[in-house]
Amino acid sequence: MKFVPRGRVALATAAAAALMLTAAACSSSSTPGGSSSTNGGAAGDVTIGIVNLNLDNPFFSTLGKGTEDAAKALGWKVMTAAAKQPGDSATQVTAIENMITSKVKAIVLTPASATALNDAVKKARDAGILVITVNGTLDPIDTADATYATDNVQAGKLIGQWAKAAGPADASIALLDFDLSDGPAKGRHDGFLAGYGIAENASQVAGEALTKGTIDTGQSAMENLLSAHPGINLVYTINEPAAHGASTAIQAAGKSGVTIVSVDGACSGVQDVKDGIIGATAMQFPDRMGSKAVEAIATFLKDGTRPPSGVTDSGTELITDHAVSGLASQDSTWGLAHCWGQK
Amino acid sequence: MTPATARVAAADLDTGVGSSSWWRVALTGQVTGPLAALILAVVIFSTTTENFFSGANLALVVQQSVVVGTLAIGQTLVVLTAGIDLACAAIMVMGSVVIGRIAVSGNVWLALLAGVVVTVLLGAVNGSLVSLASLPPFIVTLGVLTALTAGARLFTDSASYPIKSTLLTALNHGPRVGGVTITYGAMAWIGLTVLMAYALTQTKWGTRIYTVGDNPHAAELVGINVKRVLFGVYVVAGLIYAIAAWQALGRTPTADPAGYPTANLDSITAVVIGGTSLFGGRGGVTGTLVGTLIVTVLQNGLTHAGIDSLYQQVATGVLVVLAVAVDRLTRTRQSR
Amino acid sequence: MTTQTVLQARGLSKRYGHVVAMADCDFDLRAGEILGVIGDNGAGKSTLIKALTGALVPDTGVIHLNGEPVSFRNPLEARRAGIETVYQELGVAPALEVSQNLFLGREQRRPGLRGSLFRQLDKPAMRRASAEHMADLGIRIQSIRQRVETLSGGQRQAVAVARVAAWATRLVVMDEPTAALGVRETHQVLDLILRVRDRGLPVVLISHDMPNVFQVADRIHIHRLGRRVALVNTGDVTMDDAVAVMTGARSPADVPQVQVSTPDEDASSPKGTDHGER
Numbered sequence: 016m017k018f019v020p021r022g023r024v025a026l027a028t029a030a031a032a033a034l035m036l037t038a039a040a041c042s043s044s045s046t047p048g049g050s051s052s053t054n055g056g057a058a059g060d061v062t063i064g065i066v067n068l069n070l071d072n073p074f075f076s077t078l079g080k081g082t083e084d085a086a087k088a089l090g091w092k093v094m095t096a097a098a099k100q101p102g103d104s105a106t107q108v109t110a111i112e113n114m115i116t117s118k119v120k121a122i123v124l125t126p127a128s129a130t131a132l133n134d135a136v137k138k139a140r141d142a143g144i145l146v147i148t149v150n151g152t153l154d155p156i157d158t159a160d161a162t163y164a165t166d167n168v169q170a171g172k173l174i175g176q177w178a179k180a181a182g183p184a185d186a187s188i189a190l191l192d193f194d195l196s197d198g199p200a201k202g203r204h205d206g207f208l209a210g211y212g213i214a215e216n217a218s219q220v221a222g223e224a225l226t227k228g229t230i231d232t233g234q235s236a237m238e239n240l241l242s243a244h245p246g247i248n249l250v251y252t253i254n255e256p257a258a259h260g261a262s263t264a265i266q267a268a269g270k271s272g273v274t275i276v277s278v279d280g281a282c283s284g285v286q287d288v289k290d291g292i293i294g295a296t297a298m299q300f301p302d303r304m305g306s307k308a309v310e311a312i313a314t315f316l317k318d319g320t321r322p323p324s325g326v327t328d329s330g331t332e333l334i335t336d337h338a339v340s341g342l343a344s345q346d347s348t349w350g351l352a353h354c355w356g357q358k
Numbered sequence: 359m360t361p362a363t364a365r366v367a368a369a370d371l372d373t374g375v376g377s378s379s380w381w382r383v384a385l386t387g388q389v390t391g392p393l394a395a396l397i398l399a400v401v402i403f404s405t406t407t408e409n410f411f412s413g414a415n416l417a418l419v420v421q422q423s424v425v426v427g428t429l430a431i432g433q434t435l436v437v438l439t440a441g442i443d444l445a446c447a448a449i450m451v452m453g454s455v456v457i458g459r460i461a462v463s464g465n466v467w468l469a470l471l472a473g474v475v476v477t478v479l480l481g482a483v484n485g486s487l488v489s490l491a492s493l494p495p496f497i498v499t500l501g502v503l504t505a506l507t508a509g510a511r512l513f514t515d516s517a518s519y520p521i522k523s524t525l526l527t528a529l530n531h532g533p534r535v536g537g538v539t540i541t542y543g544a545m546a547w548i549g550l551t552v553l554m555a556y557a558l559t560q561t562k563w564g565t566r567i568y569t570v571g572d573n574p575h576a577a578e579l580v581g582i583n584v585k586r587v588l589f590g591v592y593v594v595a596g597l598i599y600a601i602a603a604w605q606a607l608g609r610t611p612t613a614d615p616a617g618y619p620t621a622n623l624d625s626i627t628a629v630v631i632g633g634t635s636l637f638g639g640r641g642g643v644t645g646t647l648v649g650t651l652i653v654t655v656l657q658n659g660l661t662h663a664g665i666d667s668l669y670q671q672v673a674t675g676v677l678v679v680l681a682v683a684v685d686r687l688t689r690t691r692q693s694r
Numbered sequence: 695m696t697t698q699t700v701l702q703a704r705g706l707s708k709r710y711g712h713v714v715a716m717a718d719c720d721f722d723l724r725a726g727e728i729l730g731v732i733g734d735n736g737a738g739k740s741t742l743i744k745a746l747t748g749a750l751v752p753d754t755g756v757i758h759l760n761g762e763p764v765s766f767r768n769p770l771e772a773r774r775a776g777i778e779t780v781y782q783e784l785g786v787a788p789a790l791e792v793s794q795n796l797f798l799g800r801e802q803r804r805p806g807l808r809g810s811l812f813r814q815l816d817k818p819a820m821r822r823a824s825a826e827h828m829a830d831l832g833i834r835i836q837s838i839r840q841r842v843e844t845l846s847g848g849q850r851q852a853v854a855v856a857r858v859a860a861w862a863t864r865l866v867v868m869d870e871p872t873a874a875l876g877v878r879e880t881h882q883v884l885d886l887i888l889r890v891r892d893r894g895l896p897v898v899l900i901s902h903d904m905p906n907v908f909q910v911a912d913r914i915h916i917h918r919l920g921r922r923v924a925l926v927n928t929g930d931v932t933m934d935d936a937v938a939v940m941t942g943a944r945s946p947a948d949v950p951q952v953q954v955s956t957p958d959e960d961a962s963s964p965k966g967t968d969h970g971e972r
Contacts, residue, residue, distance in 0.1 A: 071507065071616055073516045225667035227619045230518070231610045235422050239661035242415040243407065256518075260610060283518065357517030561813045562801045565790075569798060572787040579785060580799030581770045639789040 061089075063312060064114035064122040066107050067097035068150075073281060073356035074301055075125060078150060082123050082305030089313060094119060101197055104131035111135040114144075121145040121312040123305065129154040129198055145315050149304040151198050152326060161311060161322035163304040163329050167202030167278070168209070170297035173333040173342070174251070174276040175210020177295045180339040182274040183248040186211075189240045190223040191233055191261055193253040200253055203278050207251045221247050226257045233260030241268050252277045255284025255296060262292045280334060282354035288334055289347035295335035298345075301355055304329040391684065392633050392648040395677070399652060403659035410662045417538040419654050424529075424543045425450075425609055426621050427650035428602040430628040431547075431554055432595030434646045437629050438558075439571040439591050440638025441488060441495035445480070446599055447621035448506035451614075453477040453603035455510050457526065458519035458613020466523040474600040480506070481596020485589040503622070510615035518614040521607050530608030543605040547647075550601065554643040567591060572639025627674060628653055631681045652677065698725045699758075700865050700896050701777075706745055706755035707920075715741040716752065717920040722954045723865060723898055728891050730911030730928070731900045732940055738920040739900055740869070746898075747779050747867055748772030759864060776864030778857075782873045785854040788843035792835060793817070793824035795842050796857050827860050831889055848879025852886055859890045866890060867898045872906060884910050904933050913952060916940050925952045 063086055067079040079095070086093050094117060096110030104127045114122055115138060122139055126132055126148050136146050136158055148159045156162065178186075188211075193200040213219055221244040224236035233256060241247055241264060250265075250273060252258035258277040265273050277284060280298025287293040307329060311322035332353075333344040351358070404411035429446045436443040453473040460469035480502065487498040521527055529543030558564035569577045570587045577584050607613060632649025634641025653674055660670045703721035707714070715738050723729050733739045744750040746757065748766030757764050759775055766772040769779070786795050794801075797820045803809030804816040825838045833852045835845060842850055851871055858866050868887065872880040880903075888910055891897050901907050907914060908928060916924040916939050924939050924946040931949050938944035 071511050071516070076516060222661065222664060223667075224661055229616055229619055230612050230614050231425075231606070231617050232620065234610055235657070236661070236667075238418050238422065239658045242412075242418055242658065243409050243662040243664075245409070256614070256616070259612070263610060357515060560815055560817075562803075562815065563813070565794060565801055565815065566799075568790060569787045572789040576785055576787050576798065579769070579779075579781070581773060582799050639787065 062092040062094060062119045064094045064119040066110050066122060066124045067095060068125040068127050069100050070097050077355040078125060078301035078305050081302030082309060085306040085309035098127045101127055104128040107132055108135045111139055115139050115142050119144060120316060123308045124148045126151045126153055133158050145312055147308045147311060149308050157324050161324060162326045163307045164326055165299035165331055166328045167199040168206035170278045170299060170331045171203040171206020172210035173297045173331060174295050175207040176342055177333060177335060177339060178249055178276050179211050181337050186219050186249045187221045187246045188219050189221055189247045189250045191226050191236050191252045191257050192223060193226060193228045203253060226253060228254045228257055230256045230260040233257030234264045237261035237264035248273050250275045255279045255281050255287060258293050259287055280354050281356040282358040285334055285347055285350035285354045288350060295333060298332045298334050298350060300329050389633060389645045389648060392631060392645055396648050396652050399655050399659060403662060407662040410659055413536055413538040419658050420544045421541060423650045423654040424547045425602055425606045426624045426628060427547045427647060428550060428598060428605055429621055430625040430646045430650050431550055431643050432598035433625040433629050434634055434643050435591045435595050437634050437636060438567050438638060438641060439588055443595060444499040444622060445502040445506060446625055447618050448503045449477050449480045449596060450599045450602045450606060451617055452506050452510050453600050454606050455514050455613045455615050457603060457607060458521055459514060461523055461526060462519055466525045473603055477600040478593060478596040481593045485592030488592060489585040489588040514615045516615060518612050521611040521613060527608045527611050529605045543608050546601060551643050551647045558642055568639050624653060627678050631677050635685045700725050700760060702758045704756050706752045708741055708752050714920055719921040722925060723896050725896055727912040728897045728899055728910050730907035730914040731898060731917060732907055732914060733917030734940055737917045739917050743867060743869055743900055747777055776862055778862035779867040780854050780858050780871050782870040786842045786850055789841055791839045791841060792853055793821045793838045795853050796824045796860055828856055831856055831886060847875050848882045851875060851883050855886050859895060862895055865896045869900045904937060908933055918942060924949060925954060927952060
């Protein structure tokens, strides 16, 4: 009897599954926003493109919504598209190409990759489209016309400096990172070390682990690090969900006196600062990135003035209820009034 | 009796007839390879790192395995029918946010019930598309995954709900034995594995799952209702994902629509490393339990060894390919 | 040797649009015989077999099983009536044990609470019964708990034959059971078919392989252009004659045929005359 290997299909299927899960699989739906009524001098019949990233994440959805709202307030139409996750540049390239064909006046891009989008962006600019990146930069930085972003190195520095001043004197540090090939993740990581005043392989660093920037992955990573190095007393986290998970792990292990620092300024994170779960966090302002980008586009459309090349910092603010002298900060009450995402 | 019949000595056949405990049956077969790999990994990490081999750390490994391990039980059922469930973690997350959101304002028992209803219904959606509509499981569950990822976010408006109810976090508690907490969630995971091992190896239901996965044509020829078996498998898997959702709420006391981003592929990894064939019809939940532990031990152990997390993924990837290759090789050898 | 007719069909037809797959076809199977069914490719052998085993419903015609009129709407009904079929392949589950394959779809539960409440299968009893059954049929395997995939091709088909022999109460249909097998394995399966007959089950053997059919069949049904053109005793014709009739090179009238009852007569007591005991 001969057995036909039915399995070949299954195997191919599984391989395809892995590919699709890690690669594209997302929409580039175009949604002409609002009515075409004009309420502003420069409006006319302006359409801009907004290329988003990972709208599952409230940070990016705040950023996308901030951009969209600012554009619609000027009576513009918007075309939107979103890549599902960092690294999914293929979707963004397609979206940019579609927007060039649709003759948008400008594109606000949250880059999924620092380099993979360069050709598409160049094509857009050659077609006379103003391209502004938000939250992240392209490499080289002048590939886009301008960038509005959090200075992540600065954000990392703020919490590093705070940790040095307010954290444990004899520190044993855990670093809960996100994939360091991601620009903002690397910036925060480097900034924290610089702010704390130590080098990458300093003896104070007990261990490092990768998270996916979520609560559960933060918790698992912290559990493993604590198990390996029970003396850890200072934890740098890539973002507040990871910090929240780390805190759960620390409590479960029955440890006290462990300081957690983080970056983001999401409302849930600021609440964790208020609740004493996170010692300090560096708040970023995603809606400000979007609105600044739209302002720059409006200026350009009015008189042709291009925004300054390179990164314009959209600002960071240290949020902590344990202020230290010589380091400007805001308390959690102020933070809750200015945070982003669901309160 | 013909001369040919007389040739067969009864002793020739006796070897196979003896009765043996069902749990022994569940443990033998394809579990030995993964079990050896697990023991090897534990031995290596125990001898090369300082803190790996301690009651607290080993209990931690178990706790970290609970959610993915429970998901992987449902995944095993599906894979045994030569299917794949790419939506397992998404269904669990949907269940957990439904529970979390209802629990904020309402009765926690009602919330839990609603979670079960949602995961079972989603399992039934998968099941009816795979069985009645005869669509490939890969496409069906990919569709459900994609829709649910957005659905969970729409349902919660991207917010996460902190879980305060002691009922909902109950599975993260449990008796302390020798300074180590054995959580009810871990007990539920292991208990469910034992229950499913029994159901798969000792009941008609289980035999039918293996038959349908092994040779659906033969199953049809002997009168097995293949579509009903397939539908049932996805529904039971949905029910198991509800248990995983409850465990997840205990372990990370937040109902988070963005939570457990890796649990999906982790569950498939655990199933494959545990020796269940992606071609269907062979393997079982005991192997999956071992496979889950292997994945967790690698993550935990390599962290103890101070090795970059990226190598953990490399190691897991190598194991997956190895497991599939071993499966392929044994099948090729045996079908000659 | 009894002359009772187990399965009889008269005037079966089946059309697919303009294509006539079966045209006024008759069929007779007696108790205790192996009936070879031969025919060229496209002659419609499988249409006939499907009609007899419930895999298709004929447009016209009647089928009697042990004298009772029957009409099967699906294979399950035919199986419930006691007709079991072996296929060229696909019939076994390779990853399952031999005993599981014998009880495929018909598993037995343990007696008492273990069966009724805990739904536990009675594996020891099924293994015991399987072992006895395999021994009765003279099928040699190392262990009843072997997975079928560890068996040779001939042994696998033997398992499939053993299964139908175990469950069939009226007759067994074997559709090209040796087509995928080597010479030695083919002979093992043919021996097995003889033993199944000797245990009292009539066998319908569809095969391309003339020497095989002539080796084991008691009578041969020659199928051509959608109908039975001749029913002969194996000893009465040569292989060359049979092939000539099958291909149309010779007229069926040129070979000595078996007389069978007409449709008008009571199917349970056919007056067919036998050309002597073999």
